[in-house]
Amino acid sequence: MDGKEVDMAVSKVISIEITDLNTKVCEISYNKKVPSVYNSICFANPEQTVEDALIEDRLRYSSELKAQLKNAGIKCKDVVFVISSNKILSREIMIPDMKEKLIESYIEGERATYFPMDISDHRLSYTVIDRNSVTKEMRIILYAAPDMVIKNYNALAAELDFHVVAMDCTGNAMYQYLSNNQASGMDMYLQINENNSLFTILENGKFALQRNMSFGACSLAEHLVDEEYYGIITPEQAMMKLAENELLYGSYSEMMEYMPATEEESKLYECKKRLTDAVRPLIAGFTRVLEYYNSKNKEATITKIYVGGCGSKIAGLAKLIMSEFEGIELEVVNVLPNVKFPKSNKLMADNSTEFMACIGGAGFSIDFSKNNAAEEKKGATAFAILAAALTILAVIVLVGVPLYNYRQAISRQEELRKSISGYQNIVDIKAQMENKESKLDDLEAFDEATITNNENWNSILEQLEIMLPTNTLVSSVSSNETGVTLVISIPTKIEAAKLLVQLRNLPIFEDVQINTLTENNDESTGIKNESFTITCVFPQKEVPIPEGGTVPADGTTQEDIDAGTGITE
Structure with a gap:
């Protein structure tokens, strides 16, 4: 084992x-x-x-x-x-x-x-x-x-x-x-559970790949509960309707081409469309896993994938998934082999x-x-020594003190035991606290990840309106996460230098640079100006390393998975 x-x-x-x-x-x-x-x-x-x-x-x-x-x-x-x-x-x-x-x-x-x-x-x-x-x-x-x-x-x-x-x-x-059941041929198996889906790939009965996807059967049931087509229903009733009625289109092309003829058909169409769209996260995750596996195993040919779990009972789900993957058959497993x-x-x-x-x-x-068996063994040894010492002490007490005091000690011991039992819920409270703290850390990390330098864009525009002379022409403005680039025509070099100094004094920029100035002379009007490109660089913040998260079982990064993308517990 x-x-x-x-x-x-x-x-x-x-x-x-x-x-x-x-x-x-x-x-x-x-x-x-x-x-x-x-x-x-x-x-x-x-x-x-x-x-x-x-x-x-x-x-x-x-x-x-x-x-x-x-x-x-x-x-x-x-x-x-x-x-x-x-x-x-x-x-x-x-x-x-x-x-x-x-x-x-x-x-x-x-x-x-x-x-x-x-x-x-x-x-x-x-x-x-x-x-x-x-x-x-x-x-x-x-x-x-x-x-x-x-x-x-x-x-x-x-x-x-x-x-x-x-x-x-x-x-x-x-x-x-x-x-242990590789003879059954289930080398590629997709388990669709209530809240997640787990895709496992074996090669010659050995672990090759396993990925966890966030789609679960309950997400479809929740969508159906929110729909008005069937009125007010419970999640359990929604799961039954999904299993008994084909409420998913056979493909996304079929869904887009269908034109309802009556008001009743239109209501059903909207209901089925929302449910079919809700399957997209599963198909997207499935696509990334298959592309990643194929990129690592170019000679491998995937022809059949077995599907199980409560989600496999949703009518039309396997057909919808197959419509997105040419040459791959999905077979629903109803009964597990080699189980009595x-x-x-x-x-x-x-x-x-x-x-x-x-x-x-x-x-x-x-x-x-x-x-922690070793620590537990040490603890057991220490407890045995302590128990022996207490036994000897108890004998001395029983011999040396009156029976009244002995009974008082027994009564006190029982009170202490009851008192100790009242603190048993501390373990649960501590676990709940650690769980909430972990979620708070995740939320704070998520909030930090949403902050971008482009959030200062309105402020940048307001500052430019104040700084730029009225006869300045801004030909183009572009912005990305690293900075802002402007193409400007300004009457004189002195005004260009003044603008450069003002921009460098803004705390929202780490650096400001101007390329070579080009002097323009319009002979028809006699107007002269200076053209140049000015680059304003945002301060670069450090990217925090996540505190938690699952590392894929084969050591790949999330970038690998997203470019062409674990298990278990």
Whole structure:
């Protein structure tokens, strides 16, 4: 097992994936190549309890999860959490070939070199992709999960009296399932979930590329809820209508050519047009990923892509995507291969692809929860020593003090225990605070990125109106992020020099330069003037380095992706 030790005493687990909207649970055999799903449930999270994988209201959420498990008759206490969060970073790295037991200590020693931000408060785990016997190197997908996320899930497990077997992430869990079922031919797989889409490419069963796209099925459902065509409907009703009615055009050319003949047709056309337009972000992201992959693999030919997840059930979506990619067939996967489940489990029979992360996480998963095992072992040793010392002290107290004092001490101990239990919610409050601070940092960085030098344009024009003599002719003005260029005709060199000095005194310019002056003489009018180009340079601000964000798994930059463009958790 890559990145974790398999608990041989565990034969069955409940595998749980928590998204912002829903929770999916599988009671499933553990660490089996062909797993058996004994039971499965999916339920909507209580409102405002989960945000980007963090359980923000642990009491309400744990109560709902406990009730759902009880209603389904699921009693297993061994749990695998599959974390679905944008906070988890991933990157493909190469390290020297070494024994499995040495990998963890090696990457811990080099952790500061892998990501362009401070990850001292993250836990690392990894998956070995392959080993090169010629170069003596290993290809690894490295994952980094924030401590606050791991602690948040450990607190939830403690609340429900769960034994945490492993903590995986969605991207790796899906890769593990696809890799272990390469005989099924699903080397290129697009998973369209509620809030995002994940595109995974394998080569000979090995990881090649994985990209996360922001489009999710819920975005279409929200558009339909906002439409007036069906009246007032809930998001759940909207998803049903999207699955039962073909509300997307087969192509964008068909949408543009269609001419409604009646008022009713016009209303339906506007509804379908908005929904079809809402799919453009998915197609744009999909295009960048395919172009990037083809640029790196010029001999590769993509002919078929498999599609799953709740979005694959939207009528006409696969057809619309195919219309934009000539020669590529999209095949919707209804039932995952090599997964056993009872015929009575209709949820798995109809929606098994939606549980792919839960199924993959119960197999060869990574494990963030064991990352600090050494520290925990030291802590356990210290606790054992402390416990022994306390035992000796207790014997002395019992022998040397009256029974009354002993009872008073027991009473005081119980009071302290109750007092300590009242502070358990501090972990949740701290996690919420760190989450809000992270979002605030992102917003401030976004606001900083929107500031441009051209915001001073009105001020520049006002200053020029004051400075320029009335008989000055401005032939052209151009502006960009670096500065302003003006082509000017002015009566005399003295006035040109005066204008230069005035412009250089403006704080909005770092430098002002004039090229060679050209003297013009209009013989018909006898008017003379000086023509020249003046260049005003803005001060150059430093571009801040982002504090967070996911580095693509193959080490490419965002510029690479945008020019012709990760996973997991």
